[in-house]
Amino acid sequence: MTSARTRDRLVRRLKEHGIRTEAVLNQIRNVPRHLFVDEALASRAYEDTALPIGHGQTISQPYVVARMTEALLSGFNGGNVLEIGTGCGYQTAVLSPLVKKIYSVERIPALLKRTRRRLRELDIYNVQFRPGDGWEGWPKYAPYDGIIVAAAASVIPEKLLEQLAPAGQLVIPIGPPGRQELMLVVRKDDHFEQSSLGAVSFVPLVAGK
Numbered sequence: 001m002t003s004a005r006t007r008d009r010l011v012r013r014l015k016e017h018g019i020r021t022e023a024v025l026n027q028i029r030n031v032p033r034h035l036f037v038d039e040a041l042a043s044r045a046y047e048d049t050a051l052p053i054g055h056g057q058t059i060s061q062p063y064v065v066a067r068m069t070e071a072l073l074s075g076f077n078g079g080n081v082l083e084i085g086t087g088c089g090y091q092t093a094v095l096s097p098l099v100k101k102i103y104s105v106e107r108i109p110a111l112l113k114r115t116r117r118r119l120r121e122l123d124i125y126n127v128q129f130r131p132g133d134g135w136e137g138w139p140k141y142a143p144y145d146g147i148i149v150a151a152a153a154s155v156i157p158e159k160l161l162e163q164l165a166p167a168g169q170l171v172i173p174i175g176p177p178g179r180q181e182l183m184l185v186v187r188k189d190d191h192f193e194q195s196s197l198g199a200v201s202f203v204p205l206v207a208g209k
């Protein structure tokens with residue numbers, strides 16, 4: 001159920017759905033997603049679906065993680081990434097070898113505690129975590145070459161735009177439940193360029209701690 005064949009099937013599905021970046025597909029194959037969910041759900045870990053991780057939160061669908069990672073890395077020259085909504089750390093693990101460093105913010109401390117341990121056990125060390133409110137970003141290490149948000153906001157958070165480096169890219173789901181769109185925002189000289197990457201379904205980016 002967690003075999004190479006099962007993982008290959010998932011990778012094939014993502015390819016059929018348009019994921020092209022080899023490094024991203026390799027990460028989907030290599031990261032042991034069954035270790036990011038409850039044992040009772042491990043047999044479903046390589047299905048292309050979101051699954052519950054407790055505290056009313058979910059591990060993102062592999063296709064969506066791949067799509068967001070691919071979008072973030074397009075036009076990305078390496079560097080630092082701010083991640084909002086660490087959750088179980090699956091997106092973090094997929095992204096970690098593809099960037100220099102990840103700064104990851106999660107509002108539920110109990111989730112963060114388990115995720116810290118899990119990523120250490122997987123020998124992932126280029127991640128710094130912080131419990132906090134993602135609407136504020138993480139000013140201390142700004143600006144970021146990429147920002148990736150794993151929960152849907154009503155509007156693009158102003159603070160995240162401020163913390164984006166020149167030519168930096170922000171990938172974020174925007175909109176109310178049932179009508180969310182994945183947006184790519186690129187910082188140009190004197191403006192931000194926005195484009196839609198299609199419909200998605202995320203838990204809300206909760207306001208405040």
Ligand code: SAH
Nearest residue numbers: 059060085087090091107133134150205206
């Ligand atoms: N990245 C995860 C998905 C996490 S689900 C994965 O790879 O599967 C979204 C996460 O965003 C949840 O853990 C939730 O607690 C967190 N979240 C919601 N609102 C937030 C906020 N304002 N600041 C930080 N994290 C938030």
